[in-house]
Amino acid sequence: MSISIGIHDLSFATAEFVLPHTALAAHNGTDIGKYHVGIGQESMSVPAADEDIVTMAATAAAPVIARHGADRIRTVVFATESSIDQAKSAGVYVHSLLGLPSSTRVVELKQACYGATAALQFAIGLVHRDPAQQVLVIASDVSKYDLDSPGEATQGAAAVAILVSADPALLRVEDPSGLFTADVMDFWRPNYRDSALVDGQESINAYLQAVEGTWKDYTEQDGRTLGEFAAICYHQPFTKMAYKAHRHLLNHCGHDTGKETVAEAIGLTTAYNSVVGNSYTASVYLALAALLDQAEDLTGQSVGFLSYGSGSVAEFFSASVVADYREHLRTKENLQAIDRREVLDYAGYRALHERSFPTDGGEHPTPAQTTGPFRLAGLSGHKRIYEDRGEPTGAPPGPGG
Ligand code: HMG
Numbered sequence: 001m002s003i004s005i006g007i008h009d010l011s012f013a014t015a016e017f018v019l020p021h022t023a024l025a026a027h028n029g030t031d032i033g034k035y036h037v038g039i040g041q042e043s044m045s046v047p048a049a050d051e052d053i054v055t056m057a058a059t060a061a062a063p064v065i066a067r068h069g070a071d072r073i074r075t076v077v078f079a080t081e082s083s084i085d086q087a088k089s090a091g092v093y094v095h096s097l098l099g100l101p102s103s104t105r106v107v108e109l110k111q112a113c114y115g116a117t118a119a120l121q122f123a124i125g126l127v128h129r130d131p132a133q134q135v136l137v138i139a140s141d142v143s144k145y146d147l148d149s150p151g152e153a154t155q156g157a158a159a160v161a162i163l164v165s166a167d168p169a170l171l172r173v174e175d176p177s178g179l180f181t182a183d184v185m186d187f188w189r190p191n192y193r194d195s196a197l198v199d200g201q202e203s204i205n206a207y208l209q210a211v212e213g214t215w216k217d218y219t220e221q222d223g224r225t226l227g228e229f230a231a232i233c234y235h236q237p238f239t240k241m242a243y244k245a246h247r248h249l250l251n252h253c254g255h256d257t258g259k260e261t262v263a264e265a266i267g268l269t270t271a272y273n274s275v276v277g278n279s280y281t282a283s284v285y286l287a288l289a290a291l292l293d294q295a296e297d298l299t300g301q302s303v304g305f306l307s308y309g310s311g312s313v314a315e316f317f318s319a320s321v322v323a324d325y326r327e328h329l330r331t332k333e334n335l336q337a338i339d340r341r342e343v344l345d346y347a348g349y350r351a352l353h354e355r356s357f358p359t360d361g362g363e364h365p366t367p368a369q370t371t372g373p374f375r376l377a378g379l380s381g382h383k384r385i386y387e388d389r390g391e392p393t394g395a396p397p398g399p400g401g
Helices: 021-028 032-039 053-068 090-097 115-129 150-154 200-220 239-252 259-269 280-294 331-339 346-354
Strands: 005-014 017-020 043-046 073-079 105-109 134-143 156-166 171-173 178-181 229-234 302-309 313-321 363-365 374-380 383-388
Touching: 005 053, 005 115, 005 280, 005 331, 017 021, 017 346, 021 032, 021 150, 021 346, 032 150, 032 239, 043 346, 053 090, 053 134, 053 156, 053 374, 053 383, 073 090, 073 115, 090 105, 090 134, 090 383, 105 115, 115 134, 115 156, 115 171, 115 280, 115 302, 115 313, 134 280, 156 280, 178 200, 200 239, 200 302, 200 313, 229 239, 229 259, 229 280, 239 259, 259 280, 280 302, 280 331
Parallel strands: 043 156, 073 105, 073 134, 229 302
Antiparallel strands: 005 156, 005 171, 017 043, 134 156, 171 313, 178 313, 302 313, 363 374, 374 383
């Protein structure tokens, strides 16, 4: 008998600050319609000087540990493309901040925005081998493009923590997956740069090619038909991309591409991404959180996922929604994570964008800005120093985990 494995819990965190697109438009003279309607973005999260992928990840994961405990977690997989070290996994810092047991394997994965989906699938394999174990999958990224570049309006930052388990409380991940890899230079970040390089139109085309490619493979693997999905969560570098992608898929399958048909499948998935911006690996799972938080009861229905990472690798897969899932959502906390952000003016945003640590190995404390539970206190002798600010991070573990 096959066991059901999938997403048992999902929690997200974003940054301390937010820049409304109105402020960016006022600075660069862009018609706000281009941002609000053309790319479908209202605002973007901006990390404080003492935040990074580790602090966001620990903030996202702490409530998961608080609810379920860490006894069954023997693996932490940290997916990111805004890595802070070429050797040490960012997950090891999170492991330490959360006080996880030493009998844990921790690893970092990278393939642009696709990494978290690889992590999820690998986690399912591990749980399959031993259903008593759970895997903590973390997706955490800061999306950064050059100032005054076309990509600037699609920046953002967030982390998602997903607990993968047998008998999941939220979604059962199904077989098969549709897979697609193509060697393209649509978006990349050489090791010596801290902002990404992108060929904007090429990246949109590459994404649409990948949608077609994954769907072809998914169909050949006897996947579900398009009509069976209650909704589809797309990777959302900007939320209009999900609309483009879904129209493309409907058209490819010979379906109606009318506004209502498209909105029915993805309308509820864009709420968080439109105000957080591109969170790379986390984006498709923020789409899931928005869907689960807002939809009428989805029990028993199938949700499709299209995970795309530039370069490029993509995967289409599905999951079915578990009965009583709404009792396990974190809707209030999710809204709080978004609403608590402090609004930046353009000058404040620019100052943060231009910040980088000196590379001389000296003592470089960061200004205390974040009000989140964890902070990056600074750099000392080339080492990143993190602090637990002692803020409450969630409810104590309940009985049964
Ligand atoms: P751009 O070239 O400045 O914008 O940058 P545009 O001229 O293409 O306009 C955008 C849309 O706004 C167009 O709509 C315009 O018509 C519309 P479309 O033709 O696409 O439907 N528009 C307006 N609408 C209403 N009122 C107005 C108005 N003016 C214009 N007044 C671009 C856009 C996305 C290329 C740029 O932001 C960019 O380079 N972004 C970064 C790359 C990106 O996000 N690519 C997406 C696919 S790749 C991906 O998803 C992977 C990624 O997440 C990385 C990873 O995997 O790690 C990026």
